[in-house]
Amino acid sequence: MLAILKRDLRGYFTSPIGYVFIAAFLAVLNSYFYINNILQATSDIASLFGFIRFVLIFTVPILTMRLFSEEYKQKTDQLLLTSPNGVFGIVLGKFLAALAMFSVVILFSLLYLVIIAAYGQPNVRQVLANYIAIYCVAAAFISMGLLLSSLTENQLISAVLALAVFLGLYLLDYSGIGQNNRIINNFLYAISMFRRYENISRGVLAINDLVYYISVAAIFLFLTTRVIEKKRWS
Amino acid sequence: MIEVSHLTKVYGDKRGITDISFTINEGEIVGFLGPNGAGKTTTMNIITGYLSATSGTAKVGGIDVLEDPIAAKKNIGYLPEHPPLYLDMKVSEYLNFVYELKNADLPSRKNHIAEICELVGIEEVYQRVIKNLSKGYRQRVGLAQALIGNPTVLILDEPTVGLDPRQIVEIRNVIKELGKRRTVILSTHILPEVEAICERVLVINKGVIIADDEPQNLAGKVAGEHKLAVRIAGPKKNVSQLLRSIDGIREVTPLADREKGASDFLVESHPAIDVRKPMFNTLAKAGYPILMMRPHDMSLEDIFISLTEETADPDDLKGVHQ
Numbered sequence: 001m002l003a004i005l006k007r008d009l010r011g012y013f014t015s016p017i018g019y020v021f022i023a024a025f026l027a028v029l030n031s032y033f034y035i036n037n038i039l040q041a042t043s044d045i046a047s048l049f050g051f052i053r054f055v056l057i058f059t060v061p062i063l064t065m066r067l068f069s070e071e072y073k074q075k076t077d078q079l080l081l082t083s084p085n086g087v088f089g090i091v092l093g094k095f096l097a098a099l100a101m102f103s104v105v106i107l108f109s110l111l112y113l114v115i116i117a118a119y120g121q122p123n124v125r126q127v128l129a130n131y132i133a134i135y136c137v138a139a140a141f142i143s144m145g146l147l148l149s150s151l152t153e154n155q156l157i158s159a160v161l162a163l164a165v166f167l168g169l170y171l172l173d174y175s176g177i178g179q180n181n182r183i184i185n186n187f188l189y190a191i192s193m194f195r196r197y198e199n200i201s202r203g204v205l206a207i208n209d210l211v212y213y214i215s216v217a218a219i220f221l222f223l224t225t226r227v228i229e230k231k232r233w234s
Numbered sequence: 235m236i237e238v239s240h241l242t243k244v245y246g247d248k249r250g251i252t253d254i255s256f257t258i259n260e261g262e263i264v265g266f267l268g269p270n271g272a273g274k275t276t277t278m279n280i281i282t283g284y285l286s287a288t289s290g291t292a293k294v295g296g297i298d299v300l301e302d303p304i305a306a307k308k309n310i311g312y313l314p315e316h317p318p319l320y321l322d323m324k325v326s327e328y329l330n331f332v333y334e335l336k337n338a339d340l341p342s343r344k345n346h347i348a349e350i351c352e353l354v355g356i357e358e359v360y361q362r363v364i365k366n367l368s369k370g371y372r373q374r375v376g377l378a379q380a381l382i383g384n385p386t387v388l389i390l391d392e393p394t395v396g397l398d399p400r401q402i403v404e405i406r407n408v409i410k411e412l413g414k415r416r417t418v419i420l421s422t423h424i425l426p427e428v429e430a431i432c433e434r435v436l437v438i439n440k441g442v443i444i445a446d447d448e449p450q451n452l453a454g455k456v457a458g459e460h461k462l463a464v465r466i467a468g469p470k471k472n473v474s475q476l477l478r479s480i481d482g483i484r485e486v487t488p489l490a491d492r493e494k495g496a497s498d499f500l501v502e503s504h505p506a507i508d509v510r511k512p513m514f515n516t517l518a519k520a521g522y523p524i525l526m527m528r529p530h531d532m533s534l535e536d537i538f539i540s541l542t543e544e545t546a547d548p549d550d551l552k553g554v555h556q
Contacts (some may be wrong), residue, residue, distance in 0.1 A: 003334035009321070014322040033415045079318035079379070084307040093408040232244070232286040 001085070004093030007101050008067065018101060021062045025105045028055055033112050043120035046201040048112065049130040053197055056141050059164040063098045063146025065159035068228070072153035081228070088225045091146065095221055098142045099135075106134070126203040133200035136213030140193065143220035150227045166225060169193045235260045235387060235417040236281065243276050250276040251441040253290070256432075260386075262411035265432035265449070266421035273441040275315055275497040280390050281419075282312045293388055310338075311385035315377025315392055321365040325356060325375055328364060338383035350381045354408055366544060369396040377405070381412070388412060391422040394427060406431050418551035425537070437541060444541045452537065461530035462501045462510070463489070468522030470497040480516055482507030496525055 012018030032051050036042070053089050071077040080090050116122045143164040171193050189195055193216075195211045243250035250503060251273040257265050266274045280283040281292045283299045290297045297306040309355045311504055320328055329347050351357045354374045357365055357381065365373060373396055381389060393409065394402045407433055412418060428435045429449045437445040438453070445452060466473045470534060474497070477486045482504045489498035503509040510527065521526040 003331055006334070007323075007331050008329075011322065013318070014512055074319070074321065075314065075316040076317075078284055078314045079332070080335070082310065082312045082314075083332075084293040084304045084337055085335065101336075109351050155460065203449055232284065 001089040001093040001096075002070035003229050004085075004090055005096045007098070007114060008094055008097035011066075012027065012063075012097070012101055013160045016141070017066065018061060020100060021059060021106075024062075025055060025059050026051045026108055029105070029109065032201060035114070041119075043116045043122050044123055045112070045116070045122065045130060049134055049201055050155050050197070052134055052138055053194065054111075054170075056138060056160050057170060060098075060102075060121055060141040060166065061140070061159040063101055063143055064149050064154045064162060065096065066149065067094045067146055068150040068224075069155045073155075076109060077228075081232075085202065088221070088229050091150075091224045091228070095139075095146055095217075098146070099139060101133075102138045102142070106131070123203065126201075130201045132205065132210070133197055135211075136210055136217075139192065139214045140216040140220075143217040143224070146226065147220045147224045150224045235262075235295060236419070237291075237293040238277070238281065238297075239276065240289055241280055241287045241292060243273075243280060243285065244288045244425070249441055251438075254438070254443055256436055256443065256446060257357055258417060258419065260425055261413070261415075262416055262434055263410070263420070265418060265428035265435040266438060267423065267425065267428050267435050268316075268421070268438035269423055272276045272438045274438055275391055276441075277438070278312070278391050278419070278421060279314075282310055282389055283307055284312075284314075285373045301358055309378035309386050310382070311388045313376050313380040313388075313390045313393055314393075317372055318379070319364045319372055319375060323362050324363050325351075325367075328375065329378060332379045336383040336416070340384065346384075347382070348379045353411070353532045354378045354383070355404065365544060370398060370401045373401075374405070377408070386416055388416050388420075389416045390418065392421055392423075394422070394424075404429075408451050437537065439541070445537075449470075460503050460505055460509075462503070463498070463526075463528055464501055464513070464524060465496050465498050465526040466494060466517060466522050466524055467496045467521075468517075472520075473497050473517070474499065476522070477501060477513070478510050479508060482509045482512070493525065500530060 012021070020227070029048075030050065033048060034050075036047055068077070071080065081087070113122055113127065144165060145158075148161045148165065149155075149158040170193075172188060173194050175188065196212060199206060200209055206226075236256075238257070239255045241254040242252055245265060252400065254277060256275070265276070268274050276285065280287045281299065283303045286300060294306045297309075301304045320331075320461045323331065326347075335345055338346075346355075349546065350358055356371060356376050356378060358471050359371050359375075368373065371530065375391070377390070377393060380390065390409065391400070394405050397405060402430040403404065408419065409418060413431070420431065432439055432449055435445070435447060435449045435452055436443055470491075472490065474486055477483060480526070483501055484504060487500040487502075489500055501509070501513075513527075514524060
């Protein structure tokens with residue numbers, strides 16, 4: 001698992017993908033921070049993290065598109081699957097590599113805190129809650145992207161599918177608007193990737209919200225493992 | 235070392251391999267010979283745990299590949315048909331990655347990798363990016379990858395494909411050298427390759443093993459009779475009649491003439507009778523000198539044709555199957 005984590009993390013930087021991901025993410029984020037926090041002179045970071053969550057829709061597919069697709073294409077999956085490692089270890093290694101790339105961006109975001117702390121008083125509790133929450137959301141998104149990557153040997157298809165799924169999940173939140181059916185609304189809330197986040201961003205870290213994101217990640221990692229195991233039988 | 239019993243693999247409604255069984259002992263170099271699409275790669279993929287068989291079992295070192303895949307895979311070094319290379323990595327990075335991937339734990343990683351590089355001859359490209367290497371070097375890096383961690387069983391799928399003739403000889407020597415301490419299975423569709431490297435050969439066609447023997451015996455056994463290619467200075471018709479009159483010669487097939495004033499024939503004789511001396515005497519007496527006489531090499535195609543013809547008859551099957 002560790003070997004795969006290391007290789008994939010390095011793989012991001014031997015191709016332009018890692019740099020494109022970091023540059024695009026930070027460019028958008030910095031602009032937002034400038035407009036939202038500096039121009040409006042606020043120390044509230046909830047809105048910034050809400051925005052990161054939105055940017056994930058477009059950036060996570062860049063991270064996950066090649067994780068398995070590229071292995072299939074180069075036939076290197078044969079090396080991984082005939083090595084003495086369990087399939088879940090391989091999946092986990094790739095998942096953690098993508099999460100580590102996301103962490104690079106998050107590390108840069110610490111600079112914002114330095115700037116806020118220099119001019120005001122960040123709410124420590126809120127900041128902490130937001131960091132934990134954004135990791136949970138990213139983990140859930142990455143696991144979905146990983147599953148989609150394991151389904152095709154074409155990186156582009158895998159990226160477009162991930163984008164469509166993430167945007168679909170985003171739109172799901174608005175599909176309940178105008179309906180007064182409690183059951184439907186409760187159901188939509190329960191499966192929403194985004195609405196749960198609103199509680200957290202206010203600094204309310206409820207266990208059930210965290211459990212939701214972690215279970216989503218776990219389920220999709222499990223499904224990815226099954227997809228790869230199934231390939232042997234086809 | 236490797237025990238395969240009753241392996242069958244069905245792809246959808248297509249049969250990959252059917253009821254394949256064989257045992258390979260420790261230290262043997264076994265050739266897997268067959269035309270493209272015969273099921274060589276499928277069998278190898280099942281032994282290495284990349285594919286699962288529809289039915290039947292494969293054991294490596296006594297461990298069932300399906301029941302305890304991690305323990306079984308630790309014993310295996312596999313070079314697939316397409317070397318599994320990460321093109322964006324340097325050879326050095328790649329081999330170190332494979333070392334970690336295989337959870338190899340040898341006293342010195344550095345020495346181990348250096349030894350392998352020397353053995354397969356990739357020292358000079360060690361710091362280059364794999365993307366920029368020629369096909370021959372890529373194949374060698376693939377072979378190096380299989381050797382990492384000192385596996386006791388090596389499975390090589392067409393290891394010499396894409397190499398130039400000099401490299402082919404080199405790689406064959408490397409494999410022979412490796413086979414002294416390891417069990418090796420290699421697949422090929424080139425007959426001389428099997429003769430050059432292997433102690434034993436399994437012939438596979440259309441997913442079924444049709445012969446299991448030493449390479450030297452294979453051609454003789456399959457042929458069942460001796461064939462000589464001869465070139466004789468003299469008119470085709472006369473020479474042909476003369477040849478037919480010799481005791482022990484069963485059949486004379488005219489071949490395309492290659493030399494002016496001489497006729498080429500393929501002479502099939504009874505296996506128990508050596509017809510070479512009578513041929514010489516008869517032809518010399520008649521004044522038709524023999525310009526050339528050599529045993530007719532069985533090509534892979536000939537072997538397949540004759541083996542598949544024989545397998546059609548169940549009685550003959552036993553004879554070939556050992």
